[in-house]
Amino acid sequence: MPELPEVETTKAGIAPHIQDQSITKLLVRESKLRWPIPDELPRLAKNQTVLNVRRRAKYLLIDIGSAKTNTIKGTIIIHLGMSGSLRVLKDDIPAAIKHEHFDICFSNGVVLRYTDPRKFGACLWQDAKETENKLLDHLAPEPLSDEFNLEYLFAKSRKRQAAIKTFIMDQKFVVGVGNIYASESLFLSGINPQKAAGKVTKAKFEVLIKCIKEVLAKAIKDGGTTLKDFTGSDGKPGYFAQQLRVYGRAGEPCLTCKKPIKQITQGQRSTFYCPTCQK
DNA sequence: AGTATCTCCTGCGTGC
DNA sequence: TGCACGCAGGAGATAC
Numbered sequence: 001m002p003e004l005p006e007v008e009t010t011k012a013g014i015a016p017h018i019q020d021q022s023i024t025k026l027l028v029r030e031s032k033l034r035w036p037i038p039d040e041l042p043r044l045a046k047n048q049t050v051l052n053v054r055r056r057a058k059y060l061l062i063d064i065g066s067a068k069t070n071t072i073k074g075t076i077i078i079h080l081g082m083s084g085s086l087r088v089l090k091d092d093i094p095a096a097i098k099h100e101h102f103d104i105c106f107s108n109g110v111v112l113r114y115t116d117p118r119k120f121g122a123c124l125w126q127d128a129k130e131t132e133n134k135l136l137d138h139l140a141p142e143p144l145s146d147e148f149n150l151e152y153l154f155a156k157s158r159k160r161q162a163a164i165k166t167f168i169m170d171q172k173f174v175v176g177v178g179n180i181y182a183s184e185s186l187f188l189s190g191i192n193p194q195k196a197a198g199k200v201t202k203a204k205f206e207v208l209i210k211c212i213k214e215v216l217a218k219a220i221k222d223g224g225t226t227l228k229d230f231t232g233s234d235g236k237p238g239y240f241a242q243q244l245r246v247y248g249r250a251g252e253p254c255l256t257c258k259k260p261i262k263q264i265t266q267g268q269r270s271t272f273y274c275p276t277c278q279k
Numbered sequence: 280a281g282t283a284t285c286t287c288c289t290g291c292g293t294g295c
Numbered sequence: 296t297g298c299a300c301g302c303a304g305g306a307g308a309t310a311c
Contacts, residue, residue: 119287162283
C-alpha cells in the first residue's frame with residue numbers, strides 16, 4: 001500500500017532513468033482509473049522532455065516541457081492509489097499483461113509501466129498555465145519537513161474530538177501518513193490510537209512527531225513496505241515489512257510487553273496497537 | 280466547521 | 296471444487 005515512503009522509493013527509482021529524457025509515446029490501455037486519464041494527455045506529453053521528477057504527499061509529479069528553453073509545459077500527476085506501482089523497463093520489453101494500464105516511453109528506450117489492479121490510482125495533467133490544482137493546493141506540510149513540528153501540530157490538534165490515529169491520517173494536518181505508518185508511529189510513541197487528538201499532551205506530541213519522522217525515514221531507507229502489491233521501480237519488494245511492530249500482528253505478542261496486539265476498526269480501517277504499552 | 284460514512288476496484292482468504 | 300462473502304485501503308464526495 002503505497003504511503004509516503006513507497007512513493008519516495010518509486011521516485012528515487014525512476015528519476016535517474018527518465019530525467020532529461022524525451023517522451024516518445026504515452027500509451028493508454030485502460031483510462032478508467034480513479035479519474036479518467038485525460039484523452040489529450042498522450043498528445044500533450046509527446047516529444048516533451050522530463051525536466052523534474054518530484055513528490056508531494058503521495059503524488060508523483062513529472063514536470064515536462066522544452067529542454068532547449070527549460071520551460072515547463074505542464075506536469076504529469078501520478079497517484080499509486082492503494083495497489084499501484086511503476087516499473088522501469090528497458091530492452092526486451094514484455095507485452096503488457098492484465099492491469100498494466102499505461103506506458104510512458106522514452107527516447108533512451110526506457111518504458112515506465114504503470115500497474116494497478118484495484119484502479120484506485122490516477123494519472124492526470126496539470127497545465128503550467130493553470131494556477132490552481134484541486135488536488136495539490138490544500139495539502140498539509142510534508143512530515144519530513146521542518147514545517148511539520150510540535151508547535152504546528154499541537155495547535156492543530158486542540159479541541160479535536162477525532163481519534164489521534166484518524167487525525168494523523170488526515171491530509172489536512174499532515175500528508176503521507178497512511179494506515180500502516182500511523183499504527184506504527186503511535187506504537188512507537190506509546191499513544192493509544194483511540195485517544196482524542198485534543199487530549200494528547202504536548203509532551204506526547206513531541207514524541208509522536210519524532211516517531212513519525214523516524215519511522216518514515218527508516219522506511220524510505222528500506223525501500224518501503226511490501227505487503228502484497230507494492231514493488232519498487234525495479235520490480236523488487238521493499239523490506240520495511242520486516243520492521244513492522246504492530247501492523248498485521250493481531251493476536252501476536254507485543255514486542256515490548258508480550259501481551260497480544262489488538263486489532264480494532266477506526267474510520268473503516270484497521271488499527272493495530274498494544275493496549276498495555278499505548279495509553 | 281468538524282466528523283462520520285460512502286464510494287471507487289479487484290484479488291485473496293475463509294467458510295460452507 | 297465452487298461459490299458467496301468479507302476484507303483490504305487513499306482520499307474525495309457526500310451527508311449529517
